[in-house]
Structure formats: C-alpha cells, structure tokens
Amino acid sequence: MPIISSEGQILIPKFVRDVLSISSGDEVDFQISGNQVFLCKKKHKKKSFRKYFGDLSNLQGANPDKIIEELRGKSDDISS
Structure with a gap:
C-alpha cells in the first residue's frame, strides 16, 4: 500500500503505471468523486499543424527554387 510522504508525494505502483502507460515526465490528472480519487x-x-501554414497557403504548388530565390534574392544581387 503506497504511503504519502511528508512532501505530499506518493509512489504509483508499477502495475498501475503499466496499465495507464505512464512513465517519467508524463502528466496525470486527478478526478474526485465523493470520497474516491481517480x-x-x-x-x-493534437494541435493541427495546418494553422502554421496559413501565411504560406498562397505558395502551394509554387516552385521551391523560385521561392528561395525570392526570399534570398538572386545570387548576383549579393554584395561583398
């Protein structure tokens, strides 16, 4: 039977960690119902990665080399 430490910590038994697929660094949640804690x-x-492409949607189907050239400028435009 797990015991609460003086810091309020408790060791979750291995079989419980295995059932819930919990490992070091995972976050857990406690739900209380009456005098029971779950x-x-x-x-x-899951965050949609699509929202990060909002500003790039106008480039769909564009030639990647042309995009890079527009961003960097032509190689002969570089001053030394």
Whole structure:
C-alpha cells in the first residue's frame, strides 16, 4: 500500500503505471468523486499543424527554387 510522504508525494505502483502507460515526465490528472480519487493519464490535444501554414497557403504548388530565390534574392544581387 503506497504511503504519502511528508512532501505530499506518493509512489504509483508499477502495475498501475503499466496499465495507464505512464512513465517519467508524463502528466496525470486527478478526478474526485465523493470520497474516491481517480488517477488518469492526461491526454494532450493534437494541435493541427495546418494553422502554421496559413501565411504560406498562397505558395502551394509554387516552385521551391523560385521561392528561395525570392526570399534570398538572386545570387548576383549579393554584395561583398
């Protein structure tokens, strides 16, 4: 039976960590119902990577070499 330390910490038994697929560094959530406490692995919402492409949507289908050339300038434009 796990015991709460003086710092309020508790060791989660290995079989519970295995069932919940919890490992070091994972976040957990406690849910309370009456006098019972439930331990749940915190689920992270998958963030849509598409929102980061919002400003680049106008480049869809464009030639990558042309995009780089526009961003960097032509090689003969570089001053030494």
